[in-house]
Amino acid sequence: MAGIRLSPEDSELSSQQSRGAVSELISDDDRSVAADSWSIKSDYGSTLDDDQRQTDAAEALSAGNFRAPSDYSSDKEEADAEEAVPSMLGLQCYWDAAYADELANFHEHGHAGDVWFGADVVEVIVTWTKRLCFSISQGRLPNHVDDIKSERVEEGDKYLSTWGVLDIGTGNGLLLQELAKQGFSDLTGTDYSEGAIQLARSLADRNGFPNISFLVDDVLETKLERQFQLIMDKGTLDAIGMHPDGPVKKMMYWDSVSRLVAPGGILVVTSCNSTKDELMQEVESFNQRRIGLSQDPETPKDQEAGRDPPFRFLSHVRSYPTFMFGGSEGSRVATVAFLRN
Numbered sequence: 628m629a630g631i632r633l634s635p636e637d638s639e640l641s642s643q644q645s646r647g648a649v650s651e652l653i654s655d656d657d658r659s660v661a662a663d664s665w666s667i668k669s670d671y672g673s674t675l676d677d678d679q680r681q682t683d684a685a686e687a688l689s690a691g692n693f694r695a696p697s698d699y700s701s702d703k704e705e706a707d708a709e710e711a712v713p714s715m716l717g718l719q720c721y722w723d724a725a726y727a728d729e730l731a732n733f734h735e736h737g738h739a740g741d742v743w744f745g746a747d748v749v750e751v752i753v754t755w756t757k758r759l760c761f762s763i764s765q766g767r768l769p770n771h772v773d774d775i776k777s778e779r780v781e782e783g784d785k786y787l788s789t790w791g792v793l794d795i796g797t798g799n800g801l802l803l804q805e806l807a808k809q810g811f812s813d814l815t816g817t818d819y820s821e822g823a824i825q826l827a828r829s830l831a832d833r834n835g836f837p838n839i840s841f842l843v844d845d846v847l848e849t850k851l852e853r854q855f856q857l858i859m860d861k862g863t864l865d866a867i868g869m870h871p872d873g874p875v876k877k878m879m880y881w882d883s884v885s886r887l888v889a890p891g892g893i894l895v896v897t898s899c900n901s902t903k904d905e906l907m908q909e910v911e912s913f914n915q916r917r918i919g920l921s922q923d924p925e926t927p928k929d930q931e932a933g934r935d936p937p938f939r940f941l942s943h944v945r946s947y948p949t950f951m952f953g954g955s956e957g958s959r960v961a962t963v964a965f966l967r968n
């Protein structure tokens with residue numbers, strides 16, 4: 628597994644702790660250690676200069692946050708052996724405490740809070756996603772989204788209003804604001820932390836996006852009844868995978884998300900904890916499980932257990948900045964789109 632690597636203190640967090648009054652265990656120092664260990668974030672609007680990028684890369688590398696291109700294979704045994712290490716970032720109490728701080732910061736200083744993976748990555752995600760949606764609106768299923776000419780994409784703004792968009796684990800909701808700037812208009816953000824939703828709502832109102840809907844919702848037990856054509860996940864699957872019961876929670880995640888994406892719709896996952904191949908492998912395992920269920924005579928023949936795999940790989944971002952270390956080249960973030968069959 629690439630991406631998030633945790634400090635030894637975090638990795639010692641046990642399931643037993645998670646069942647207790649964990650919030651009492653989380654000091655400001657703990658929170659900052661945990662967040663620093665997930666190092667790819669920056670303050671909103673800040674631009675990382677080259678020195679900063681080098682420093683980030685070095686930090687990521689020294690935390691084991693890198694793999695050589697030759698390691699980007701889909702070796703199942705290896706991927707299974709490398710589940711995310713449990714961390715406080717997998718617990719709701721961590722996020723509740725973090726967003727209580729961010730909300731106080733917003734009220735006192737007007738700060739928007741963290742942009743996970745940085746503003747550069749957000750810019751890539753939103754322009755790439757817009758191109759992908761434009762292409763699909765045109766009846767094409769591209770493998771090379773970067774090939775679509777941007778002038779044609781500008782013409783496509785009228786198509787974007789028909790896309791119902793859900794950002795799961797929206798945090799401060801800034802990704803949705805960026806999608807709104809690109810022309811999407813039916814936008815909803817959910818997060819299981821009430822503080823996140825309060826912050827997202829306040830920021831959207833302040834920045835002139837009163838039409839974005841925000842609501843408190845745990846994606847693993849979602850109360851949403853509608854389906855969406857586009858689902859965005861930036862860092863939420865990563866966080867879920869860091870729960871002490873991460874593997875089980877991730878299965879719940881795929882079950883839930885497969886119900887939330889409308890047939891023919893897409894899921895765009897951005898991760899610093901899984902490579903593109905690992906995300907594809909996770910989806911393949913989910914597909915196989917679903918197909919297996921559909922063949923089990925005990926399974927009720929409802930629409931969830933069809934014979935077709937629920938998701939198929941569509942495209943991925945190829946243009947993230949890469950960096951060299953020890954003669955190997957790698958990128959710190961993966962963004963992958965899956966089509967809901």
Ligand SMILES: C[S@@+](CC[C@H](N)C(=O)[O-])C[C@H]1O[C@@H](n2cnc3c(N)ncnc32)[C@H](O)[C@@H]1O
Binds near residue numbers: 798819861863867
């Ligand atoms: C790394 S942060 C990313 C926040 C936001 N997507 C962004 O990119 O700025 C992970 C987010 O996932 C949320 N989250 C984690 N597990 C969740 C769950 N089961 N349901 C809803 N939100 C969840 C956390 O509260 C947190 O806001």
